[in-house]
Amino acid sequence: MPAPSDLKARATAAIEANRDEILALSRAIHADPEPAFEEHRAAARVAAAIAGHGYGVEHPVGRLATAVRGRLTGGLGPDGPRIGVLAEYDALPGLGHGCGHNTMAASGVGAAIALAAVRDSFAGEVVFLGTPAEERGSGKQFMLDDGLFEGFDAALLFHPADRDMVNCMLLASEDVDVTFVGKAAHAALEPWEGRNALDAVVLLFQAVGLWRQQMPQHARVHGIILEGGSAANIIPDRATARFMIRSTDQAYFESMRERFRALVDGAAMMADVRGELVFSGGSTTMKNSLTLAGLWRANMEAKGLADEGVDPEHVGSSDMGNVSLALPTIHPSLAICDPGVTWHSIESRDAAATPRAETTTLVAASLVAETALDLLTDPSLVTAAWREFRGGE
Template identity: 65%
Template sequence: MELTAIQPASPHGEIKARIAAAVAAARSEILELSHRIHANPEPAFEEHQAAAWVAEAIGRHGYVVEHPAGRLETAVRGRLSGGRGPGARVAILAEYDALPGIGHACGHNTMAASGVGAAIGLAAVAGDLAGEIVFLGTPAEERGSGKQYMLDDGLFDGTDAALLFHPGDLTSIEARLLASEDVDVTFHGRASHAASEPWEGRNALDALVMLFSSIGLWRQQLRPESRVHGVVLEGGTAANIIPDLAAGRFMVRSPDQLYFEGMRSHFRTLCEAAAMATGCSVEVEFSGRSETMRHNRVLGGRYLANLEAYGMHEDPPSDNLGSSDMGNVSQVLPTIHPTLAICDPGVPGHSIEFREAAASPRAEEVTLIAATVAAQVAAELLMDPALVAAAWRDFRGAAS
């Protein structure tokens, strides 16, 4: 698709056309970044190369860059003031973490590239905007909720809107995000020869197996759309040694924040019960909390209007669920989390097929459209204080 051949949605068509032209002119820079991050996957909190690359890219386009930004080494902030005096502050967010083992199977390489692309598009028209454009490189979405650290570090202070896009198999403005938390569980037992003195041992692996079994039974009684799932991290070293240590990592999720609190406490009870039954002790450590998503309808409406100009439309609602630390941001300021299709419906996220899709020609086109549209929505906000006020009204639950 030729971005520059399309008439952007009104209002401010002239400025939006310049944004699209700037994104189109930077096409190879944006897509090369996407492929470079895709080919060099780095998991949560370890995105050293990706963070350096995005920081370099926005620095080249006039942003004042902080890297690291706040306490996270792989967080980035870039700031650029508009030429029309004080006004709103709009943040363009970019994720770039990959999944351990499977790489960019969530396609965050496209998010990093489109975030940089949006920043490039906005830099080209900054002279005609009021307020401030903020680019935030946000690490550790897959685990650890990096955005919560950035919120706590004040990096979102004074921000009126947070915009990003996530790739998916369907296009929808309001992704359904569950409250979620990671749980690290470690059982400690006592090692012993498994044949000569098994009665001297305390089997930590038995405790972990028991925990998986009780989670499996618990699922029968869980409310729809609540989730508990996990993997074994350590389960012993040799068949003739009773394992004195076993560890697992789990996630607990629910669409209902209050119900989620109850799940969290029951999960801990299951861990303690398994420890008690096997004579082991247990450590249970919750971290990386993601909140449910509070979609801003004003921002979502503007995003869709600008998106449709580029021929992309919402798919019918689906059963797709996920979690994101974007939910945490959405509890504090007007936020959207649109998903744009980069592959055919039915390709699951976190799969090898999706990883391949994230480097496909279709993903390239969507990355450029996402960059353009996010920048166009940001430009509307930076030119129209009434739109910013409407987004805040919606946030406070008083949309007219």
């Protein structure tokens, strides 16, 4: 049985009563963007906010300096579901909050505030996790490895978008840092003494461009040059690039890693330099919990919102995929702007600080809290989610 509607109404009223604090947090984080692993001020703001509403806060927690954990035990005792309310707050280098993670931080905090306000109505535990480094590095995988999702029965996290969708489709993704090392020489006086590391980067980009011709629709590879030399009259002895490889097909994704490694080796051989690559920060495809998704959808519909469904033409990546392979997880989206706004752009960055985004942030907080209450007040729903997760249905 879903949680009673009057309980959900009390939770939503708590969000309304604290709307100024919740929206001030969203604005402050939007105005002060910090990239992955460096979200020090955002994490401190989030930690202070939930500490002010009765959560026992650890910051940092685990190995990541910008991770936050807040725990709140239900007033009916600790024995019950353990529900994870997540929040992201990293920004994009050079762009700011073009992914709107400020709204995710604020909605997660808003949901935590709402659940604290009705804690007397449930047994179990709400664990708020501030999760750094989604845009690069897959911070949630470190937090999984650090045991911070231990005992969780569900993980809930909203993402802003240009549409309302409950289920989430994700590309498996990994960052690859490539370094080519050659030999410096005067570019005019004795260029034959040099080994040009930048040549290998240029060759690698050409190889990737040709590789794309044979790539299926579900695969992506894209990169930037980080270092390409220091002066035009020096043969570059060092050049570095960062790529991401992605696919919605986990098995194909594994084959892409090997192919990319071969391209790096080939480029190094052609330029007569040494090539090295380091894979890091992998995220996986998404396993949607249909049990949790059903609860979220019902709560959405009660607010007059409709699920527009997954758009397979526009698919990104997230370390929520990694969480979804460990426990029942949903990562639903809600619109903060009209359809068609390009993501990771100035338009999406500006959209994340509009009155419409703020309205959506409060709605998202309410939906996370209501879905958490469904689970906290009826542990049979948790049992159903685990049965589905383990393939028992």
